[in-house]
Amino acid sequence: MDAITTQKKLNSEEIFAILKGFITEVIGEEFVEDMDISRESSFTRDLEMDSIEIVSFSEKVKAHFGEHIDFTGWLSGMDLDQLINLTLDHIIKYIESCQSSK
């Protein structure tokens, strides 16, 4: 799944589904079953992802959306509080903004 570079513009629901799939791959289906993953879910508080899992998630996002987004660059501009409070919705909006500026 993460080896394909997306060419067509995706809407936010499609991006959400892709990101949800990445989270499942990273933390495992058995944990995801008990979680209610929504656009408002935060990575550290709600999904309980640690930093190495967020690295893994970031790699999947980069591999999937390819050169159209500078995901690591975007994350590196955040301070610790912003990273802690990062939600799926923030990422969806970022990917959407990259798609529309193509």
Add this chain to the structure above:
Amino acid sequence: MPVIKVNNRSVHIQEFNKGARETVLLVHGMFSNLSVYYFNIAPILAQHFHVLMYDMKSHGMSEKCPDGYDLDSMSDDLFDLMNAMHLKSVYLAGYSFGGLVALKTAMRYPERVKKLAIIEAPDPNDDETRGIMEIYSKEFLVDYINNYTDTTRMRMGKRQLDKNHKMYEYLFNETSIKADMNNERSFFASPFIDQIPHDTLLIYGKDSNCLSSGRKLYHRIPRSKLVLIEGDHNVPIQQPAETGQRLKDFFTGWQIKIKQINHRLWHALRL
């Protein structure tokens, strides 16, 4: 997830700015992983350098290994990784235990290191580090994490607590890490520390309980500079931008000087 085989073992690596001519190699601390650099420090260094990060054995997403946690073995791991990546020499930085690994690598393979940066490396003779291993229990981990979360504002839920507990239990009960660390108690007494030839940057937190180790190294390593940053032992997490910038300025220092000299020469020749 980029995983390469080094000596038949899987090593998780991450790279930024692969096209750059020179490489900065970053070594994380014990019980940590490469993510300590990935989000903030590595991108700053990647403005100039190819940046290579890796997870040490049994850490992060690298393969588990029952032995070889002494500094000779850990520096051999780093040396073998450099060979596997075809890196002749690198700018080397290590944090905490990774700082000791970087120091040992510079002592054993000086020609493979251009400059050395050590962040918060502890004296292995300090009782605190070894005490952690002796009295480890899940209750201890809860206390340890509460302290860590206080100073870094990171939170940890039940799944993370269990995950960390498993890693600590594996390392403490199924590997040679305790004995290997115990055997390194006299590392700071090594006369080779006084002979480190590299420009060396020592970064320590102003409130760190490792600061005395930083001062010891500063007085021992001939070409060293000690820089203090606001924070404690967790400075790379507390002050990632300043840590990254300090490293970048240190590693690019001579390049900027040579560029300035070239610039002046070029101007002089034109006149």
